[in-house]
Amino acid sequence: MMGGDYAPLEAVKGAVAFTAEYDLPELHLLLIGDEEQIRACLADHPLPSEKYTIVHASQVIGMNEHPTKALKEKKASSIAIGFNLLSAGEADAFISAGNTGAMMVGALFSIKTIEGVLRPTIGAYMPREDGKLGLLVDVGLNADCKPENLNQFAILGSLFSRHILNFEEPRVGLVNLGEEEGKGNILAQATYPLLKENKQIRFIGNIEGRDILLPKAEVFVCEGFTGNVLLKFAESIYDITKRRDIHDEHFDRFNFEQYGGVPVLGVAKPVIIGHGISQATAFKNMIRISMRMLQTDLMGKMKASFTGDLRPRL
């Protein structure tokens, strides 16, 4: 509850909005943070008492603190407690709009990686004019990648796209500087044949920068350096439209805040990292996505993809 610029009020409002919109008997929210502050917010925005438990956290990791150091030293922070509950099985999913680095470090070191996954990844949504969402993986967790990492991101991204973004057979494109096979840097050239031979995904070849916002593929694979630069560039486009008073339904969807955070894919439990400027809708959507990850048993499907033989499972 303590993460983000508007904590804990907007987090509380998001929890209230989710609970009001979705009637899920199995839902129980653990509100982790400063108990007094959370209670004050709940006074104005009440939640049914059977729907939540407050888990007091006396510390907060600031947005500019060093992730590893802060997580190690602030055992009573909401992020540290959240990861403890998640790894102990007392929580099924963990969501925070707090310190992104601490969330990444926590996801990597507190939660087990799915067996067989070399590196977990973080995906981000790419808004398409048809109202649907593409998925760009990786967007910053892995600045340097090996071809096999990208091949695994393609599997993880495809499963997320299928079960959470509702594409029956998501197409995978390899982000590249040209369309033809054989184009690209050393990494892209070495990744292409792996994707081509991967029967778990629907690979459609190279995708250029100009096609990432088009419905040519549903999953766009690249290392986290290019993905991160691209994502932040796309975010800045939204800022420009706002500054210039441009009102357009499609460009409004470049407001990445509304999507409610990006999933960490490849770890054994749902972890969603929210934007620092998350407000109620973002928190509501983060809860919705994590619920959907649980309801569809996405983690189970990911585990199955990385164990046993490699029959196509999509």
Add this chain to the structure above:
Amino acid sequence: MMGGDYAPLEAVKGAVAFTAEYDLPELHLLLIGDEEQIRACLADHPLPSEKYTIVHASQVIGMNEHPTKALKEKKASSIAIGFNLLSAGEADAFISAGNTGAMMVGALFSIKTIEGVLRPTIGAYMPREDGKLGLLVDVGLNADCKPENLNQFAILGSLFSRHILNFEEPRVGLVNLGEEEGKGNILAQATYPLLKENKQIRFIGNIEGRDILLPKAEVFVCEGFTGNVLLKFAESIYDITKRRDIHDEHFDRFNFEQYGGVPVLGVAKPVIIGHGISQATAFKNMIRISMRMLQTDLMGKMKASFTGDLRPRL
């Protein structure tokens, strides 16, 4: 004259427009291409006879031909003849909106690289809301780079920014996934100290994707993979604004076609590669940029930067 989707008419119109706008006694245009077609265009769009010579080229390299193969086999193509004239000193600059790959191969292998330059680069303009242009280098000529390559792109880009884009002391930013020193992939981490110690440039640190369209720096340095994906992504933003009937002065500047091609930096003579969809204004601007490169002795300044001691020359 045979390059681009509207050849040779738009190339001829561009030459006419440039000649009408700039009164340069030293200007003489070599119009390389099919003589008959060029004459037909000149009949409707006349050029003062002392301002041009037609150099007949009986072949054309198609937009989809293999660059190296085509350049080797089509000795009578307008691109092959152009590079021959340039390397022989019979032309001072070469401009074409033809096959981009053939233009790159020609620039790399027909024209000498400036002594000391490890790899030439291609820069692209990034429109800023203040009406000025940032420069992103590299945008695709070098998919894989070493730190020293990026360090040299920073010098070449700074000189272009100073003398052609008129920034007195262009600031250089290293494109990266975080702002703090130490962030990034292996390449960016290794490049940072080189840029920091480079006294020929004004390095201001890491620049994130969200800052590339802002006036935080004038030269943005990255390898050609990320740069190419980013440039084409930016181009697609313009396409979206057109499809959605958005009219905005700033987004209109995302129409990269208007800038008239991107310079190859690091080769000994001006080579400008135009967009395939170049029309008259683009051709006019390409001639203007190459004239400015000659008038400011940009190549001489680049040569000086890579010879002798490393006193700051900016």
